[in-house]
Amino acid sequence: MxxxxxxxxxxxxxxxxxxxxxxxxxxxxxxxxxxxxxxxxxxxxxxxxxxxxxxxxxxxxxxxxxxxxxxxxxxxxxxxxxxxxxxxxxxxxxxxxxxxxxxxxxxxxxxxxxxxxxxxxxxxxxxxxxxxxxxGVDPGYSGDTLVHTALSLATRVDSITVQEIFDYANYDDAEYTGAAMGFGVAEDEELPPLFLPGVVESMWGGPVRALADGLGIVLDEVRQRTERWFTPERIDCTMMTVLPGQMAAVRFAAEGVLDGEPVITVEHVNRLTAAAAPGWIFPPDGHVGVHRVVIEGDPRVEINTHVSHPLLDPTDAACISTAARVVNxxxxxxxxxxxxxxxxxxxxxxxxxxxxxxxx
The missing domain is CATH 3.40.50.720 (NAD(P)-binding Rossmann-like Domain)
Incomplete structure (x- = not known):
């Protein structure tokens, strides 16, 4: 023991x-x-x-x-x-x-x-x-174990996309996740930590480079991209209250570039309630969140991971899975x-x- x-x-x-x-x-x-x-x-x-x-x-x-x-x-x-x-x-x-x-x-x-x-x-x-x-789950599972599994089903690969698409409305973590991502921050306020130069690349660039090495390719660069969505209406949720003009959704990615095109993308799309960023991608089938890998190649492979719990919100269930990744x-x-x-x-x-x- x-x-x-x-x-x-x-x-x-x-x-x-x-x-x-x-x-x-x-x-x-x-x-x-x-x-x-x-x-x-x-x-x-x-x-x-x-x-x-x-x-x-x-x-x-x-x-x-x-x-x-x-x-x-x-x-x-x-x-x-x-x-x-x-x-x-x-x-x-x-x-x-x-x-x-x-x-x-x-x-x-x-x-x-x-x-x-x-x-x-x-x-x-x-x-x-x-x-x-x-x-953990991301960084972690979605960018390593899940993508390794998906790659094992393809004979040729054109591109890899790893995504976390999650509604964080019921995630009670305004102190870190909310502040780091910039939820509730107005466009003319100081940029939140996530949007500072090199931050996304430093946290999610490692998995991109690891996948490139595993594939035997040499990337031109690993770059980051970020985008914010500001709500026109007040949004109330567990994470926080977001007032009109404040950020209620974010998407960001670390991209591995080859011959001028992104071929390995590790991306987050996070929002506070379904009212935020209605034009951005949502999890499938009405789920609160998904960790997804899409392999464009021969054949195309897509694997979606959903976690749930009879008593807890899916964001909390994802925290159980995060713990499981190391306890196990x-x-x-x-x-x-x-x-x-x-x-x-x-x-x-x-x-x-x-x-x-x-x-x-």
Whole structure:
């Protein structure tokens, strides 16, 4: 049985926490929380688990390291505090503790991550004899596992399009997703972080380059494109209230260009309610969201992934899937040679073990 520390209990972390508590092959030994409202509470309270666990949330990283867990599940938001998160990860890894995580999206394709993030983590893994694996749904699944599956069905490829098309109206994350993408920002206000030069390319360009290398092609460039849609009418939703003249939809992409044409595109189309950007593409069949891969080639291949839950909104169900991408890999990562692990390093059959257990 693997001893696990859950690091953060936000939109993704509360779901990975539930998974760790429930699985019979994992033992929760510690929980990190940064909010004063969560510190000192039982882990069960932080993820709506039915019975107390006896594991109390703390913000003391040294104490959690002192528990000597086999693995830390790191789901704390890193994209708005990269240097602080980098320091936390290097501290954990250098102490000889493996990490699986869903933040630090630059590492979803680690071989193409910048030196500023990759090199300190490689050194920490070497010092501690530990391993690090970062993945998620997007970046992650849609741009690696899903597209790999689609490509296996084609004998020739002209282009690859990877898309997340999602209505974020019921996603309660105005603090990060809303602010980063610029929902609720007027056109004449300061550009949100996502629209700054190079940001989209830095986060989603890695998967584009990884696919190009896998295909054996040399791209002319990887470029980004962005577009915003501003609502003429007030929109009220869980994410936020958007007033007339403020942004209520966004689409952006990292594009791999060959011979002057985009041949590998990783694109997001995100909106707040169906009233936003009515002329843009929607998920099929009335779904709230889809992760889609389209291969134009011989033959044409299209795969659409939808997640759902009997009690939760599809955006929340997608957070469960994000957590699953790394929780399911814990055993393999704990047995792996030290270093930073990419998705292609892990045999897909290896992440199935331990999945069939009875939820409480």
């Amino acid at each position: 693997r001893r696990i520390v859950q690091f953060s209990t936000g939109n993704v972390g509360r779901h990975s926490l539930r998974a760790v508590i429930g699985r019979p092959d994992l033992e929760l030994v510690g929980v990190h929380a940064s909010s004063p409202a969560k510190i000192g509470r039982d882990a069960a309270e932080l993820c709506d688990w039915s019975e107390p666990t006896g594991v109390i949330a703390t913000d003391d990283i040294d104490a959690l390291i002192g528990l000597r867990p086999d693995c830390v599940v790191y789901t704390a938001l890193a994209e708005t505090r990269p240097m602080e998160a980098l320091e936390q990860l290097t501290q954990i890894l250098a102490a000889g503790i493996n990490v699986v995580g869903t933040s630090f999206v630059w590492l979803a394709a680690p071989r193409y991550a910048g030196d500023w993030v990759r090199e300190p983590l490689e050194k920490a893994c070497a010092a501690g004899g530990s391993s690090l694996y970062i993945n 890999a814990i055993e393999w990562v704990c047995n792996a040679p030290n270093g930073i692990i990419a998705v292609e390093d892990i045999p897909q059959a290896a992440i199935m073990n331990g999945l069939m257990w009875r939820a409480k």
